[in-house]
Each structure stands twice: as C-alpha cells, then as structure tokens.
Amino acid sequence: MNYQVIIPAAGQGKRMKAGRNKQFIELNSIPVIIHTLRVFEHDPMCSGVILVINKDEQSIFEELVKTFNIQKNISFIEGGSERQYSVYNGLQEVKNTDIVLVHDGARPFLKLERVHELVKMATERGAAVLAVPVKDTIKRASSDQYVEETVERSSLWAIQTPQAFHVSILQEAHEMAKKDGFLGTDEASLVERIPKQVYIVKGDYLNIKLTTPDDLVFAEAILHNWTK
Numbered sequence: 001m002n003y004q005v006i007i008p009a010a011g012q013g014k015r016m017k018a019g020r021n022k023q024f025i026e027l028n029s030i031p032v033i034i035h036t037l038r039v040f041e042h043d044p045m046c047s048g049v050i051l052v053i054n055k056d057e058q059s060i061f062e063e064l065v066k067t068f069n070i071q072k073n074i075s076f077i078e079g080g081s082e083r084q085y086s087v088y089n090g091l092q093e094v095k096n097t098d099i100v101l102v103h104d105g106a107r108p109f110l111k112l113e114r115v116h117e118l119v120k121m122a123t124e125r126g127a128a129v130l131a132v133p134v135k136d137t138i139k140r141a142s143s144d145q146y147v148e149e150t151v152e153r154s155s156l157w158a159i160q161t162p163q164a165f166h167v168s169i170l171q172e173a174h175e176m177a178k179k180d181g182f183l184g185t186d187e188a189s190l191v192e193r194i195p196k197q198v199y200i201v202k203g204d205y206l207n208i209k210l211t212t213p214d215d216l217v218f219a220e221a222i223l224h225n226w227t228k
Helices: 032-041 055-067 083-091 112-125 167-180 187-191 213-224
Strands: 003-008 046-053 074-078 099-102 127-133 138-141 147-151 157-166 199-202
Touching: 003 032, 003 083, 032 046, 032 055, 046 055, 046 083, 055 074, 074 083, 083 099, 083 167, 099 112, 099 167, 112 127, 112 157, 112 199, 127 187, 157 167, 157 187, 167 187
Parallel strands: 003 046, 003 099, 046 074, 127 199
Antiparallel strands: 099 157, 127 157, 138 147
C-alpha cells in the first residue's frame, strides 16, 4: 500500500510577510520545507515526493535537500499561477502507484500515524481528507459585518492536508475542473464535483498551516514539545 505525495511549495506566502518563500523560514534552525519532507523521508510507504516549486528557486531547494541529507526520491516540477494548477502539474508526474497525497509544504507538524490512516481510507473509499472538528462558535455575517445567524457547528470540520485519492479519481477531477474553468479551494472540492464522496479521517489540531507571522509563534511552541 504505497503512495506518492505532491507538495505544492511554489507560493510566495505574502500573508507571512517574510519577503521570501515561507518554505525557507527556519524553525529551530531548520527550514520549514525540510521539517515537512522529513515526515515522508521516514515513511517506507512513501515511494516518492513531487515537489512543485518556482523554477527560479530550484537550486535553493536542491541545496537544502542535499544539506539536510534527504534521501527520498524527489522530483522537482514547475508550479503554476494558482495552487490548483501547481497540483495539476505535479499530478502529471505521478507514476507506479494507485494512491496520491497532496500536502501543504507549510504543514510541518504531520504525524505518520495520521498519514497511514488516511492512505488506508483512500485505498478503501477512493478519497479522504484529514480534518478536525470546529471548536469555535461560527457565525455567518453580512457584508456590513453584522451577525445574520449562528451556524450549528456539530457537523462542521476544519479541513487539513494531506488529502488522499486514487490517482484516477484526482486526475478526473482536475480534468473536469480544467474543462469547466473551475478553481477550487482544495483538491477535495474538485473531487466533490465529479461527483465522488470524500471521507474524513480525524486529524490533529497541531497540524497547523503556517500562513501568517502569528503562526510562527505557535510553531515554535509545538516544535518545543514535538514528537512524531
């Protein structure tokens, strides 16, 4: 039950306000992308990583992989103008596996136990995502920012990555989106349009995505007590 993983890492992360690709930000003197790659480096079920990047930064990524002794087979693929297009480019390189994962490069706190649960669900059902139950009260507001309603949260989940699919299902979803000119918020939103049911595997609240400078504060705290 092996898999390959596509990691989009071409975005500039403007909300991070770092003045560079947030994948290169260091946590405990190690770049974010290396923390993420190490998760899959240590998983024998992972047969390869497809790292989707800005070609102008390829030499930087290659040097980091060499410096931190990442041995996993990595393919460097040029990204697109949107994350969805980057994943599409990466999907063209998937070979010799039935299962493909898509994982944010800026989610370094992923546990292998969750990856294996996700792969198992995707193998059995075709499509699965990591997610956690929403803890906060959710309210829907108007454009004038007054509360219109309080949303029942018992059925609400915050979606994470990885997201896992049979390769053929994700390929079909991306081709349909391309044909229709549809831009989704994640891979699951494309698969839902086929239509195909997407199943939830409960994730961890620590599996945060580093998006804004505030997230780095939480990241340092997580890293201080981190065990995979």
